[in-house]
Amino acid sequence: MVLQAEEGLITTSAGRVLAVTAVPVERDAVARALPAAAEEVRLPGATLCRTAADWDLLAAGVGPALAAASTAGALTAAALAGRPYGLVVSAGIGGGFPHGAPVGSLVVADAITVADLGAETADGFLPVTELGFGTVTHRSPESLVRVASEATGARIGTILTVSTVTGTAARAAALRARHPGALAEGMEGFGVAEAAAAHGVPVLEIRAVSNPVGPRDRAAWRIGDALAALTEGFGKLAPALESWNAHEH
Template structure:
């Protein structure tokens, strides 16, 4: 059905608007069934679907079911927390993996993720070349992005997650849900997070949300060539 586009999925409208602002032209708004608010710009559509993996999966699946083959790439995007020594505040993180970090079971031998329990995939991986090109384009770290249902608020929890997921770069609440829907539709998936705060104790006075939203705009302004190159290499 013509040239393929990128679907960018965010949690909240402020993140969606930061993405579409990168194009430098006013996006075309659409209201989809269920009240989802989608904005169409050059080369991509951006939609805000709500907070958390369940809302992310449901919203992404809804858009893709209505899309009739419009997309070949789905990107989970937004601001998030960065793990110390990997992603500082202000950095843009690109996912090497989208990981369900707290979906599973605790037991005497520790945490078992949903994959280890045999109930599905705990980790989804983007195309390696696309992820590397995207990280180069934004000048940020490439590493696992953890999806949680409860945002980390203590140093102990941050340390536990970092130990369980070596090299973890960022934490968000939607990536694995977006990936679950994208993979069900046999589409490539990627996650982009701009860091507004460290993962750890909740010190809201230190959060840099406006700066992270501006970084999200700057990142998507830089990502177009990486997406185009991946399409050329994938589709010929």
């Protein structure tokens, strides 16, 4: 498959960028914003779409574990080839907490936090850090978050990574109580961020909101609108990254 967009070229001061989505339809939404044809590059367990605009696009799979494994594979392959990435962007659609991220809006993460890595106790949930190991949050460079938000109009807040999508009002309320700054949830951001951190590469997460976080109501989902918002957002994000200095992070 060859993904096509209008002619032109976008490069960034960050160098080569790896954009990671969960599924191909999200990857294709990002590709529509990039002014370059793409070729397929086979990697172990995944296929990379390589553009002429210093952007590589990876549909890494659903969930934090597969996202981390696929992203790590792409980062390692690039490093071994002597063409390492300067930035990793986790992108896709996701749920938005209605108080701050309505359907159709964009959210950029100032904190990429895994919400359900830890232990349930009689006194409530304990994150893995309170058990004495691991990490639960990765933070993007403030300058990068600011550039992304100003370019796309995205709201800034925590994006939660969950292994189980929220489907009840009770769980949505519990997540909001534990993470007051949360605006959205997805299933891959933390895994992508873990892989990027292991390679010392800065990471950014951006989500287009397709549905409210809470009771599952398929009639309220606006997946097409969210994918269109993702394309529009990347059309503004890619040129804006030209002004971002990767060495600030």
